[in-house]
Amino acid sequence: MKHILLLNGPNLNMLGTRQPELYGSDTLSDVEREFTALAAELGFDAVCKQSNYEGQLVEWIQEARETAAAIVLNPAAYTHTSVAILDALNMFDGPVAEVHISDIYKREEFRHHSYVSLRADLTIAGKGVEGYAIALRDVVGRL
Ligand code: DQA
Numbered sequence: 001m002k003h004i005l006l007l008n009g010p011n012l013n014m015l016g017t018r019q020p021e022l023y024g025s026d027t028l029s030d031v032e033r034e035f036t037a038l039a040a041e042l043g044f045d046a047v048c049k050q051s052n053y054e055g056q057l058v059e060w061i062q063e064a065r066e067t068a069a070a071i072v073l074n075p076a077a078y079t080h081t082s083v084a085i086l087d088a089l090n091m092f093d094g095p096v097a098e099v100h101i102s103d104i105y106k107r108e109e110f111r112h113h114s115y116v117s118l119r120a121d122l123t124i125a126g127k128g129v130e131g132y133a134i135a136l137r138d139v140v141g142r143l
Contacts, residue, residue: 001045002069002094004136006035008050009057009076015101015129022102026129035072035132042140044069054078054085061088070095070139072132079104079114089119095142097135100125 008028011018016027032048039046047068051057057078064071071092078085079100089096096119103126104111117123122138124131 002067003045003047004039004139005060005064005068005071005073006032006046006048006132006136007057007060007071007073007075008048009074009078010052012074012076013050013052024101024128031129031132034129035136038133038136039140042136044140046136054082058084058088061085061092065092068092068094069143070097072097072099072135072139073116074099074101074132075116079116080111082115086115086119089116095121095139097121097139098123099131099135101128101131102126 013028015023015031016025028050035048036046049060061071071094075082075085098114098116098120105125114123121142122135124134127134
């Protein structure tokens, strides 16, 4: 059976210490543990990956075409710059949810635009790390 892929982009390995006033105090391990537990409750295996490199994220999205039923991703800064990640997502057939811990629409103007939103079936921003659970429930509901 295909798994649910959780992808986190650059600097999200620093969650917990990175600007906690914006991103909270949970670490990436906390996020991945809770995501995996909720996925199991919903009847799915989760595979959780993080990279600071755009090409690595692109390669994981390409591989997901064969291995993942759905993708939940926080592309972090690549949200606002990466046509390559958008193109990779456009080759993926299953549901895609975009998560932002902070409310990108209430921050600097350059964060208001998301390439990934052009493909994502839903975008969640500003709900803190709870956004990952909301996204997971949503994509599972679409399967
Ligand atoms: C982020 C928002 C992005 O603008 C930023 O570059 C990040 C994290 C968020 O989760 O709120 O790295 O995606």
